[in-house]
Amino acid sequence: MRWLWRLLVTDADRRAIESDLAELYEYQRQRYGDRAARHWRRRQLALLPLHILIDRLRSAATHARNAMRHIWQDVTYSGRSLARTPALAATIVLTVGLGLGGTTAMLSVVRAVLMNPLPYAQADDLVWIYTDNPPHRFPLSVMDYRTLEADHPAFSEIAAWRNTSLTMTDGSQAERSAAKIVTASYFSLFAHRAALGRLIDAGDERRREAVVVLGYAFWQRRFGGDPSVLGRALTLDGTAHTVVGVLEERHGPFERTIALFVPARWPAPTRRGPFFLAVAGRLRPGVTPAAAVASLRATNARHFPPKRPQDERSSWGMVDLKERVVGDVGPRLLFVLGAVGCVLLIASANAVNLLIARALRRQRELAIRRALGASRRRVMQHVFVETSLLALTAGLAGLAIAAGAIGLVTVYAAEYIPRIDEVRLSAPVLAWFGALVCASAALMGLVPALYASAPRVNQALADGRSASEGPAARRVRRALVAAEFAVATPLLVAAALVLISLTRLSRVDVGIDPAHVLTAGLSLPGSRYPQPADRDAFWHRALDRLAILPGVEAAAFAESRPPQEAMELNDFELEGRPVPAGQSPPVSVWVGVSERFFKTLSYRLERGRLLAAADFEDDAPLVIVVDRAWATRFFPNQDVIGRRLHSGGCNTCAWTTVVGVVNTVKFEGLGASDNGVVYTPSTGSSRGFLMLRTVGDPASLSKVFQAAIQELDPGLALESLSTGNELMATAMEAPRYLTVVIGLFAITAVLLSLVGIYGVMAHFVQQHARDIGIRLALGGEPSAMRRLVVWHGLRLVAIGIAAGMAAAYLIARGMTTKLFGVALTDPSTLLAVPLLLALVAVLACLAPGRRAARLDPALLLRDS
Amino acid sequence: MPPMLQHFELHVLLAMLREGGETYSVPLVLALEKRMARPVSQAAVFIGLSRLEKKGLVASRLDEPDSGRTRRYFRLTREGLAAVKAHRSEHARLWRGLGRALRSDKV
Numbered sequence: 001m002r003w004l005w006r007l008l009v010t011d012a013d014r015r016a017i018e019s020d021l022a023e024l025y026e027y028q029r030q031r032y033g034d035r036a037a038r039h040w041r042r043r044q045l046a047l048l049p050l051h052i053l054i055d056r057l058r059s060a061a062t063h064a065r066n067a068m069r070h071i072w073q074d075v076t077y078s079g080r081s082l083a084r085t086p087a088l089a090a091t092i093v094l095t096v097g098l099g100l101g102g103t104t105a106m107l108s109v110v111r112a113v114l115m116n117p118l119p120y121a122q123a124d125d126l127v128w129i130y131t132d133n134p135p136h137r138f139p140l141s142v143m144d145y146r147t148l149e150a151d152h153p154a155f156s157e158i159a160a161w162r163n164t165s166l167t168m169t170d171g172s173q174a175e176r177s178a179a180k181i182v183t184a185s186y187f188s189l190f191a192h193r194a195a196l197g198r199l200i201d202a203g204d205e206r207r208r209e210a211v212v213v214l215g216y217a218f219w220q221r222r223f224g225g226d227p228s229v230l231g232r233a234l235t236l237d238g239t240a241h242t243v244v245g246v247l248e249e250r251h252g253p254f255e256r257t258i259a260l261f262v263p264a265r266w267p268a269p270t271r272r273g274p275f276f277l278a279v280a281g282r283l284r285p286g287v288t289p290a291a292a293v294a295s296l297r298a299t300n301a302r303h304f305p306p307k308r309p310q311d312e313r314s315s316w317g318m319v320d321l322k323e324r325v326v327g328d329v330g331p332r333l334l335f336v337l338g339a340v341g342c343v344l345l346i347a348s349a350n351a352v353n354l355l356i357a358r359a360l361r362r363q364r365e366l367a368i369r370r371a372l373g374a375s376r377r378r379v380m381q382h383v384f385v386e387t388s389l390l391a392l393t394a395g396l397a398g399l400a401i402a403a404g405a406i407g408l409v410t411v412y413a414a415e416y417i418p419r420i421d422e423v424r425l426s427a428p429v430l431a432w433f434g435a436l437v438c439a440s441a442a443l444m445g446l447v448p449a450l451y452a453s454a455p456r457v458n459q460a461l462a463d464g465r466s467a468s469e470g471p472a473a474r475r476v477r478r479a480l481v482a483a484e485f486a487v488a489t490p491l492l493v494a495a496a497l498v499l500i501s502l503t504r505l506s507r508v509d510v511g512i513d514p515a516h517v518l519t520a521g522l523s524l525p526g527s528r529y530p531q532p533a534d535r536d537a538f539w540h541r542a543l544d545r546l547a548i549l550p551g552v553e554a555a556a557f558a559e560s561r562p563p564q565e566a567m568e569l570n571d572f573e574l575e576g577r578p579v580p581a582g583q584s585p586p587v588s589v590w591v592g593v594s595e596r597f598f599k600t601l602s603y604r605l606e607r608g609r610l611l612a613a614a615d616f617e618d619d620a621p622l623v624i625v626v627d628r629a630w631a632t633r634f635f636p637n638q639d640v641i642g643r644r645l646h647s648g649g650c651n652t653c654a655w656t657t658v659v660g661v662v663n664t665v666k667f668e669g670l671g672a673s674d675n676g677v678v679y680t681p682s683t684g685s686s687r688g689f690l691m692l693r694t695v696g697d698p699a700s701l702s703k704v705f706q707a708a709i710q711e712l713d714p715g716l717a718l719e720s721l722s723t724g725n726e727l728m729a730t731a732m733e734a735p736r737y738l739t740v741v742i743g744l745f746a747i748t749a750v751l752l753s754l755v756g757i758y759g760v761m762a763h764f765v766q767q768h769a770r771d772i773g774i775r776l777a778l779g780g781e782p783s784a785m786r787r788l789v790v791w792h793g794l795r796l797v798a799i800g801i802a803a804g805m806a807a808a809y810l811i812a813r814g815m816t817t818k819l820f821g822v823a824l825t826d827p828s829t830l831l832a833v834p835l836l837l838a839l840v841a842v843l844a845c846l847a848p849g850r851r852a853a854r855l856d857p858a859l860l861l862r863d864s
Numbered sequence: 865m866p867p868m869l870q871h872f873e874l875h876v877l878l879a880m881l882r883e884g885g886e887t888y889s890v891p892l893v894l895a896l897e898k899r900m901a902r903p904v905s906q907a908a909v910f911i912g913l914s915r916l917e918k919k920g921l922v923a924s925r926l927d928e929p930d931s932g933r934t935r936r937y938f939r940l941t942r943e944g945l946a947a948v949k950a951h952r953s954e955h956a957r958l959w960r961g962l963g964r965a966l967r968s969d970k971v
Binding site: 016017019044 | 894910915934936
């Protein structure tokens with residue numbers, strides 16, 4: 001019972017009660033004897049705390065009942081009162097709702113993409129293993145993987161895969177589908193189960209019969225979820241594959257778009273390259289990442305001792321698998337979250353401002369309530385309930401906006417944000433959302449509540465006129481407006497930066513004329529085109545067939561596609577410039593092309609010659625054409641023609657000679673710097689891009705293009721058929737989305753700030769109408785009054801902008817290169833933003849200014 | 865309007881008035897037992913006093929001498945006395961003219 005005592009009464013009171021009890025006990029003892037007195041005492045000691053407890057609970061319940069009755073009264077009253085000012089209520093609900101909704105949506109994205117573990121069992125133990133050749137990181141080769149598979153002490157399991165696409169022929173229809181060639185350990189590494197049948201096992205890598213496992217979505221879409229698909233034979237790239245199973249519906253980022261899984265059957269490698277395998281591993285329990293890296297390096301050194309000095313730094317490395325999946329999207333997401341958070345802040349500040357103005361207008365009404373006996377607490381509670389009602393409605397609007405925004409983001413940003421399909425309005429995000437709603441309700445309610453309930457309110461009754469603004473309220477409102485501008489400024493600067501970066505990107509010289517170009521990817525299945533000669537023969541046939549299509553000017557083949565599909569990088573060593581020990585050899589984009597490639601994409605020859613038919617002969621000397629950026633990078637101010645190099649680390653091979661220089665063309669994205677591109681005669685490629693230069697609209701030739709390929713080989717299907725202009729637009733898409741999103745937030749922020757400054761200045765004019773009237777009556781110029789109002793407003797705005805510029809400067813300095821791909825070199829853009837803001841603020845102040853100038857002194861003075 | 869008084873609270877106030885000046889719970893318990901001719905628990909008196917104090921009808925002070933018993937002393941406030949008076953006149957008005965009706969046994 002002691003703890004209950006402690007909970008209910010203070011120690012001093014407990015002592016007083018005990019001493020009173022002792023006194024009464026003595027009385028009872030004398031009157032009724034020892035035994036009865038003891039019984040009495042026991043009873044009292046037991047009953048006392050219980051009685052007190054019951055009393056406290058009962059009075060708390062009465063209190064709560066009364067409070068609920070008051071709150072309900074306040075809710076209905078507030079509802080009616082807000083309905084009388086629908087514009088104000090709608091402004092607050094929509095703007096705060098937008099801030100809440102946007103912030104919640106971005107929180108969901110950030111949580112799903114950056115914070116949640118990957119949707120695999122014990123995902124924290126999964127790592128990505130790569131070839132580490134500083135500063136380059138690239139995949140492993142088959143020899144690397146087989147070596148690691150046999151010797152991986154730090155990992156409980158490793159698996160490798162390669163993404164590809166397979167053409168499924170069903171009757172006369174050929175369909176190209178995303179596929180994954182996986183090792184048998186792939187599914188157990190990621191702890192996947194089969195929805196139907198079985199998954200790929202170790203035997204499938206050796207068995208003669210070709211098998212395939214279907215992705216769940218593909219099974220549903222293509223076969224309507226029919227279980228009898230098991231055992232069916234599908235023709236993939238011309239070879240019959242038996243369906244042995246369907247992957248479970250649950251999947252991670254590596255299986256998201258994959259329709260077909262086929263077992264890896266890589267022949268035993270005779271040399272270490274090429275490097276094309278994605279490899280992941282699961283750390284053994286108790287092995288730290290540092291220990292695993294050390295073990296990887298030790299295994300690599302054991303099996304591949306460095307032959308050349310420059311190989312010494314090359315080894316295997318690993319990163320957390322999530323880091324690999326998420327990539328560099330983190331800063332962008334946090335940036336957008338910051339921007340939308342700013343909008344929420346400004347919207348709340350604006351709401352506070354509007355509510356203070358409302359409280360001022362209602363001073364008389366609230367004063368009457370006080371005079372009729374409402375306590376200060378009661379009035380505060382009323383104002384608080386009103387703002388909570390607003391915040392709650394805004395919260396509901398925000399929830400709808402968040403759900404809608406998440407729906408939009410998952411559809412439109414799927415290409416740019418990894419793991420976007422995992423974004424949900426999950427319970428933790430909803431908890432954050434609840435906290436945000438409470439915070440905005442508290443923020444919105446606090447200032448008006450304090451102000452509305454101040455004892456000064458009684459003066460409002462005595463005055464009998466409309467209320468006047470106290471110095472405290474004035475300061476708060478002005479500070480809020482200044483703060484709105486302070487937050488809006490960096491947001492607008494950020495918007496300007498992304499806009500500048502987008503403009504720069506759109507002005508980037510890609511190096512070719514994309515109009516009148518039609519391109520598509522094509523892969524030749526190894527089963528039907530096993531030899532390089534077979535593949536060359538097909539490409540020749542295809543180019544001959546395409547070149548004579550009506551409306552086609554020229555046709556070509558290339559292994560990479562501008563402006564952002566560089567499929568191969570290669571290292572090389574220039575003649576007379578050995579790579580120093582401890583340094584990596586230079587690397588360039590390497591593009592195998594057909595003879596007419598340069599003509600088809602309208603390249604400009606700057607020096608030397610282009611590739612000629614003779615360069616494609618088997619015994620022809622090795623020649624390359626380089627672009628201007630490559631020539632400048634390695635031979636500034638020197639002649640590059642005739643220079644020689646060894647490519648791919650083969651020092652004993654014949655020299656490759658530079659025979660020509662063409663203009664620089666982008667292959668690594670519009671924002672990437674030009675590191676130089678090497679064009680070599682393409683021979684025996686199994687996949688690449690067909691390119692057509694057309695006379696008229698290239699899109700109109702899409703069908704003919706596809707039909708021509710089908711005619712040559714019905715088992716082939718074109719992939720990612722795009723016109724040149726479409727390729728350019730795709731390269732611009734991600735930055736364009738970022739610009740639109742940030743731009744919308746910035747415009748909202750500026751509009752809200754303008755509403756704020758307008759409200760404050762309009763109130764200023766209303767407050768000072770009498771003074772202005774007297775000045776006008778004494779001969780003051782109306783234009784001077786206008787200037788006075790605008791000047792007053794501008795002072796506030798200037799303070800806000802000055803504070804905001806500090807944050808803006810940090811954004812511009814710290815984040816530009818990383819975030820926008822463009823460094824901000826011209827500070828004048830940074831100065832243009834505050835000037836623009838000040839200009840629109842002047843416009844917002846002009847309306848109240850004009851009202852001040854048009855005041856009729858006679859009318860005003862007569863009124864007062 | 866004087867605050868609402870519960871039945872037992874009024875009893876405590878009357879007992880305090882009877883004791884006069886400052887008093888503590890023991891004399892009140894004994895006085896109430898004597899007047900009501902039934903046992904009165906100390907808990908009821910304590911709760912009654914704390915409620916009255918919350919309503920501002922009695923005031924209290926804690927007396928903690930270095931040696932001897934700790935006691936909380938209570939006294940009637942001006943509002944307490946006014947409440948008792950208001951109660952009395954209200955009751956008087958209610959009882960007035962009911963003598964004959966009560967004397968006869970007709971219902």
